[in-house]
Amino acid sequence: MRDTQPALPFDLRSLEIFLSVCDTGAMSSAARALGLTQPAVSLAVGDLERKLGFALFDRTVRPLAVTPAGSLLRQRASALVADAREIGPLLRETQHGRAPLIRVGLVDSLARVLTYPLAAYLATAADEVAILSGLTAAHASDLLTRRLDLFLGVDDLETWAGLERWPLAKEPYVLLLPAGTEAPRSIGALRKLVEKLPLIRFSARSQTGIDIEGHLRRVGLDIPGSFEFDTPFGVASMVAAARGFAITTPLCIREAGLPETQFITAPLPGAQFTRKLTLVARHRELGRIPRELADVARRALLEQGALQ
Known part of the structure; x- marks a missing residue:
């Protein structure tokens, strides 16, 4: 039945x-x-x-x-x-071959790289465009309640039916350290670093923050709390000021927009983990637009050297 x-x-x-x-x-x-x-x-x-x-x-x-x-x-x-x-x-407005309004959620770490390329494409597809940056969790909620038409970020809606997904990129999590800091090459060395420098965290409201905390538990690291921020700039600026170190991603570092002389990056010791960025939209509601927008985003990430 x-x-x-x-x-x-x-x-x-x-x-x-x-x-x-x-x-x-x-x-x-x-x-x-x-x-x-x-x-x-x-x-x-x-x-x-x-x-x-x-x-x-x-x-x-x-x-x-x-x-x-x-x-x-x-x-x-x-x-x-x-x-x-x-x-x-x-x-009545669709008779002109364009959507009247498209509302896009863009995770903070993609805003610097993708805002203009997305806006340029959407200007050809819609009469009115809204691009809203912020946390993926908020964008996912807004997509489900129809306050957004699609979002680009970490897909935490994998169990929800009725959505279409277009992969954008995969990037590793790395260490972000103050300039002049010796990079730890093992979990033991990372434990010693924690005794000298606090971990500057991404907020637990963000998917990045949740993923990092999960990884720390898996490798057996219990790091005391200090500062946490919603934005890549907040995290990176504290590291650049030598107030601590962070676990982050290349795109988050790029989004912060700080001079590279103020910090160094290094591979994360122990088990590696990555984050996947995806364009998520409601299934078949926007026709070809999600697929083409994902193509635009991937090209922009490659052309601007945002992905290795």
Whole structure:
């Protein structure tokens, strides 16, 4: 037997009626605003409450007040109805052969290398473009909730269906050390380095930070906390100032944009590990654009010498 999705407990019209009651504070006012009768509005709201299994309004006060469940539904329904109202105008705009709007998430460590190449390509494919840099975790969440159309970063959505993926690059994690520091060649030497210099960490909010902490546990290193940062610049600037050392990647170092005389890089002792960068989009929603955008990103990484 084929699996079926459960039926939605609402339709857009019932949400529109619900929102009108929220805005006007009364069934009668909502009825006038929508050109309906008051019984029709009351029936629609009651049916919505029955299907959801929650009271949406406190009917003991005037004007009507939303319950906690009603407040949550109001927030989500507003976005759904607003998106639905945009569908008609957006469909008309596609007659010109271009997407009306493409929103791209770009992990911080790719921003310096890829922002302009991506923008140049997207200008040929969409009337309006938004490129938003930040943490991969935030971009993944925004992709799933449709606040982004695609993102470029570490793919932490591998268990999610309905997505398409285009590989961009793979790069090793390396040591970033203050200028003049002797590079450790073994885990034992790395332990001794920790006694002299603190580890400057990437924030645990970032996938890079999570990956590095996992690697440290695997090789048996328990390093006390000191400073942590969300951005490659924050990490690299502390190392350049000789305030500690870091585990990072070549692209993160490049993104920091600091003079190479202020630090040295060295292979990470012990077991090596890498990070994979991927373009992730919802399956087939943007046609050829994700594939072509991934090609643009790979070419830019190679042409600018960002990958060895």
